[in-house]
Amino acid sequence: MPKKAAKKTARSAKTKKASPSKAVKYVYEFGKKTDGDSSMKSLLGGKGANLAEMARIGLPVPPGFTITTEVCTYYYDNKCTYPKSLQAEVKAAVATAEKETGKKFGDSTNPLLFSVRSGARESMPGMMDTILNLGLNDKTVKALAERSGNERFAYDCYRRFIQMYGDVVMGVQSRNESEHEPFDEVMDGLKKEAGVELDSDLSADDLKELISRYKKLIKSRTKSSFPEDPYEQLWGAVGAVFGSWQNERAILYRQKYNIPAAWGTAVNVQAMVFGNMGETSATGVAFTRDPANGENVFYGEYLINAQGEDVVAGVRTPKPIAMLAEEMPVSYKELEAVRSKLEKHFKDMQDFEFTIEDTKLYMLQTRNGKRTGLAAVRIAVEMNKSRLCSEKAAVKRIPADSISSLLVPVFDTDAMKKSKPMTSGLPAGPGAATGVIVFSATQAEQQAHKGHKCVLCRVETSPEDLRGMIAAEGILTSRGGVSSHAALVARQMGKVCVCGAHDVIIDYEKKTLTVGKTVLKEGDYISIDGTSGAIYAGQIPTAPSEVDQVLNGKLKASKSYTYQLFDTVMKWADKYRKLGVRTNADTPAQAKTAVALGAEGIGLTRTEHMFFEGDRIDFMRQMILASDEAERRKALKKLLPFQRKDFTGLFKAMEGRAVTIRLLDPPLHEFLPHDAAARNAIAEKLDISSELVAERVKSLHEENPMLGHRGCRLGISYPEITEMQARAIFEAAASCLSGKKKVPVKVEVMVPLVGFAAELKLQTEVIHKVAAEVMAQKKVKIDYLVGTMIEIPRAAVRAAEIAESAQFFSFGTNDLTQTGLGMSRDDAGSFLQRYKDLDILPQNPFASIDQAGVGKLVEMGVQGGRSTRPDIKLGICGEHGGDPASITFFHNVGLNYVSCSPPRVPVARLAAAQAALA
CATH class of the missing domain: 3.50.30.10 (Phosphohistidine domain)
Structure with missing residues (x-):
């Protein structure tokens, strides 16, 4: 939300219309009286739910309350206003906090101060706004100074509050990129006048002068005075936190991690405790394990005599948490006990914030810690070994993409x-x-x-x-x-x-x-x-990577802990998954890599890639430039042995695992040179005129090649192409089955771009005819299937008819997404970001399948195919086959397997297990 909008709501808790007749609870308390628990993240956000849970299990949590995510939704749906009952609920929760702390909000003798923080369902560290020391004004700061016996501490808290409130709520920020942060400029000016270098060197009187200058800055920039009324401050802060749900940082973060804007954020209002009360106070951030590598060590940092933002802002250099054992041994021992209790209770690595106020420890928040891929795997495996979580829980906990980090150079x-x-x-x-x-x-x-x-x-x-x-x-x-x-x-x-x-x-x-x-x-x-x-x-x-070295025999598995982690997780994944996992591979080398990574077959071989190797591109071009069928067959005859050799290599590499081979798919013009020099070179090589080459290139030009003369349309126009490829496939299979070292073969011939049942029927007739001829000639029985790629909407809609000829369907979701959405994956980049910003598309549909739209086409294809042929084999070979969210969808709609690129095979195995356990 823009700063002006936040400022507009800062004066009071306005209402637009009454809440529904049924009473809705919008505020949940935590502390000695605790309403919520960790299961309520959708309502209380992650921070609020975990604060409630920590209070519930007896950890020292300063009391407070959470305003639910439902209020955030209401706030945006009702022009930045609040439900009618919210004011009364907040006042009641403040009264509870007053009772538990023995302090009064806005009191001139013993004031209660609050922190106001965001709290989304999923952790979004640093993306939204926070206000500390709320409740200070010219009267309460004097009371804080008197009660603490530390005037400098009190006015340091006050200047921090004014700066945060002035920035976050009132909108005092740099006017442009070249201007320094205005509050920092005022601070630097005063430090120069006082002859000091550090903020902590400023005296109480210096801080009083700084506060006066801060207020003048606010008045100058906003034409409004800094508010003295504590409740006005509170509602201003609450509005700012809700407003920050739509700031640029938060939006970008949500887009990156696919967090729906509709979820909203909660607001957590918590009694302040102070790490800046002197040398017996401190604040810090810690992890129960090392988030970089997953090692089971206490990891974090802290500052003595500081507030939380000092640790993360980089103003002072924090110390490693291990040093706290020397500086505050009692507090360190308490933190070690908290660390152990948090892991045992939440059964995951925790990232927590703490404050030590005059030797007393307080817990300000905890959440499942962000971690690297390696750390995610290591933590899950080691927690399982320590019986902190089951195998199933460990499998579900590891982000499927994390396994990739163990494989890359x-x-x-x-x-x-x-x-x-x-x-x-x-x-x-x-x-x-x-x-x-x-x-x-x-x-x-x-x-x-x-x-x-x-x-x-x-x-x-x-x-x-x-x-x-x-x-x-x-x-x-x-x-x-x-x-x-x-x-x-x-x-x-x-x-x-x-x-x-x-x-x-x-x-x-x-x-x-x-x-x-x-x-x-x-x-x-x-x-x-x-x-x-x-x-x-x-x-x-x-x-x-060490995993790669082990798989290639360059390193013993016993010497690599990383490989042992990888192997453990993959065995778990295979134990629980229901979906098969294949690979998209065009060469034996790719196939062998995929098999080493756990692929159970090939779900897609793109034969067009094979035509670019060596001299075969010349024969391909000769076929395309041929003037009649006889010349085409002559060129195809030269291509046949190359294709046969390619397929033989794949069959041998897969050792009896299924191999799905897609017949020629792209339009023919992609194989021809387009610049004059290259055309002349090919003309000379093929001993034909350059004019003929130019004319043929011109005649093959298409306004929209993606929807043009390609896929099965080529095979129908030129059946001899399908015939050659089918012959190469079955002769390769026959050679494997009848050679000295017999290799079992499972062949699946896939016809691309089918939209009409008759198209597939015509192509299958050619394929079955060639198969019969080869098997009779070679005297072998070849185990093969003929199917099609479902990649245009009509095929999904008419799947029942197409299944009369198809023994399997493989959903080509790359093109199905393009044709289903009417978007080119190569050109959509010009507007996709804008669509994501506006939540028209929650994520890139070419990276993760559009379940509500394209996904429905997949469901129709599944239902149609099985209505005609109950035992039809169903897979997916598009790019979505390696996307964890898409894999969950494919599991749920009942596919038999997914197929993805070799490096994504481990990701798919883990994601498939998670889908089965969901």
């Missing part, structure tokens, strides 16, 4: 300390890659042939770049999003990838990559971090 830690990124893009393929810059597939291959590592840098990639992508250590593009061609292929191949780095200017003619004033040339080193999106000039050493 990483930059050397020491080298990273000396490096600063030039810029950043979208993290599209996790891991770290460093190598020389190349701007073409040819250069990438040449560098790889020489044994040099390289990073392929392109404005955007196309299928023609595949060779270079295979050869490169990493891929960097200045255009495209996380669902672009580069990103999709990179993830499948396990390549490090950064996409959409808009600050990167690539000039193919000059062979330069420019970021601001930094100009790198082809052959210069560049380093990219596909986990964070950071891009560095120069060479940064990398190392493969």
Whole structure:
């Protein structure tokens, strides 16, 4: 909410219309009287629910109350006003806090002060606003000074409150980026006058002068006086916290972590305790375990004679929590006991805040701590070993994506300390890659042939770049999003990838990559971090993950604790999941990697990628440029042995696991060169005129290739293409079944882009005919299925008819999303962010399936297919097959398996187990 709107509501608790006739409870108390518990996060937010729970189990929690998330919803639905009954409930809760503390809110002899903080269902650290020391004014500050016997402490609290309230509620902020924070400017000016360096060196009289100057600043900037009335302060703070639910930080955070805006935030009002009362007081933030690596050690930091914001603001350097054992041994021992109690009760690693007021310990909040992927896995495994949680609880606790962090290469830690990124893009393929810059597939291959590592840098990639992508250590593009061609292929191949780095200017003619004033040339080193999106000039050493080293036989499993953690979690996942997990793989190397990571088959082989290797692209182009069927068959005959060899390699790599092979899908023009020089070269190579090549390229041009002459439409127009591919598949299968070293084979032939039952019927007739011929000729029985990819809405709607010919469906959710939403995954980036900002789309539908829309098409396809063929095999091979949220959806609609890129196989296994246990 804008500051002006927050200010407008700061004067009183306005109401617009009465609450429903049935009494609704909007305020829940915690302390000696506690209304809530940890199960009420949707109503009390995570912070409020856990404060109530800590109070309930006897931890020293300062009393207070939580205003529910329902009030936040009401607030936004009713033009920043509150339910009618809220004022009375808040006053009653304040009275309870007064009774428990023995203090009075706004009292001129023994004042009760409050902190006012946000509290969403999911932790959003630092994203929303907080007010401390609320209730101080010119009268109560004198009482605080007298009661504490520490005048400086009292006025330090007052100046902090005025600064926070003036900023958060009244909107006193920098006018522009070049202006310093106005309160800090006033503070710095006074310190200079007083001849001191630190805030803590200011005397009580200095702080009184500072307060006077702060109030003048507020009056000057806002034309309003700082409020003296405690309740006016309270309602102003409550409005500001609700308003901060819609600040830019909070919105971006929600979008990143898929937190719905409709959830709203609670507001927690808690009696103040003070860590800034002298050398016997302190404040800190701690974790029950190390959140970076998961080690079971007490981890955190603290400051003596400070308030909470001092620890996180960086004004003073906090001390490691272990030093508290020397400075305050009694308090440290109490904290160790709290640490143990929190883990045993919440059964997860906790992140908590504490204050020590004159040697007495208070707990201000606890929450499940944010942690790295490695830490998430380690904590779950070790807590299970310690019997703090069951296997099922441990499986559910690990974010499925966390398992990826155990598999990616990483930059050397020491080298990273000396490096600063030039810029950043979208993290599209996790891991770290460093190598020389190349701007073409040819250069990438040449560098790889020489044994040099390289990073392929392109404005955007196309299928023609595949060779270079295979050869490169990493891929960097200045255009495209996380669902672009580069990103999709990179993830499948396990390549490090950064996409959409808009600050990167690539000039193919000059062979330069420019970021601001930094100009790198082809052959210069560049380093990219596909986990964070950071891009560095120069060479940064990398190392493969320990899991990768074990799987490749370069490290013994017993020597790698990381691998043991990985192996434990994967065994748990396989124990509980119901969904099968396959991989999308086009080469034997990809297939073997996926099998090592637990893939149970191949759910998608893209045959078009095979046509770019070696000389076969020439035969492919010869087929496309042919003037009649006879010439096409002649070219296809040359392609046949290449395809047969490709499929043989895949069958052998999979050793009897199912292999789903998609027939040719993209339009033919993608295989032809588009610039004059390349066209002339291919004309000379094929001994035909360049005019003929140009004419053919022109004739194949399509206004909308995605919806044009591609998929099964090619096979129907040119049945000989389907015939050649089917023959290659079945001859490869036959050779595996009849060779000296017989290899079992399970073949699934997939026809793409089917929308009409007749389309599939025509293609299956060709496939079955070829299969029969090969089996008769080779005298073998091949176990095979013929099915289709459901990737356009009509196929989902008419699935019952299509299932008459299809023995399996594989949902191609990449194209189903594009055709279902009418959005191009390569072009939607121009408006997707705006759609997310407005909550039209809660998340990128190309990354996580649109369950309410595209998901309904999947459900229709499932129901239609099973109505005709109850035993039909159902899978998904789109990019969503590796997305945990999508996997839960696919489990619930009853698919048999998901298929994803090799590096995502462990993620899918874990996500499938979590879906089964949900």
